[in-house]
Amino acid sequence: MALNLIKLCVGCDSVEDLEEWIAFRLDERRRAGDPVEHFHTTRMMPTRGSELLDGGSLYWVIKAQVQCRQKLLEIRPFVDQEGISRCHLVLDPTVVRTEWQPRRAFQGWRYLKQADAPVDIGTSHAELMAMPPKLRRELAELGLL
Template sequence: MALHILKLCVGCESVEDLALWQQERAAELPGGLPRHVTRMWPKRADEVLDGGSIYWIIKGNVLVRQRILRLDPVEGTDGINRCALVFDPALIRTEPAPRRPFQGWRYLKPEDAPRDLPEARPGEEVLPPELAEALAEFGWR
């Protein structure tokens, strides 16, 4: 069964900021795939690689996820081995889910993960992020 990872998206103000940041760095990365390098290798790597995603917390809310494709070993300039979480470039918006800040990353069970938002139909507008976040605070789904 898939296991997800929950991570703060430090420095991004919106999902669009995350998309732009990843696009700008794509040419520098092996295979052009977005990645996040972390000190710790997931102990439950097999579960994470069994269909897991990274759920990004932006401005206090989980707003988007990306499927984790693989884990690559990376050696830092200091000689310390690290783990690169390599993602599918597709950003999948989720229902906003408030989360408190924390250091590093956390595992996220599938039953605790926010649902994906449906794709907008032609002619249908997506809710503004502020409105979607306010509705999430009231428990609207």
């Protein structure tokens, strides 16, 4: 069974913000002639990397709700210019929306068992996805989503 990570998506107010940011970063890399890949840099190296790469994802908490995920493709350790060990979590740039799940703030990332992860929202939820993000957030805060 796959293991996942969960992390706060700081600076994004919606899944749409995250998608725009990813597109911007990919375009920057394309223009710079760098490999066109999406990654998130983190200070800590996951010790359970093989479990994460066996179908795991990074679940994003946006505005106190898990709202989406990105599939983990690779975990790439490196040492930055200041000599500090870090790692790149290489992610599929496709953002998969999930059912919303409340989550309190925390620092860094945490492991998330598949059994505790929110399920993906399929095409059967087209009406939900057509709602403006602000309305979806308000309904979720009221416990109606």
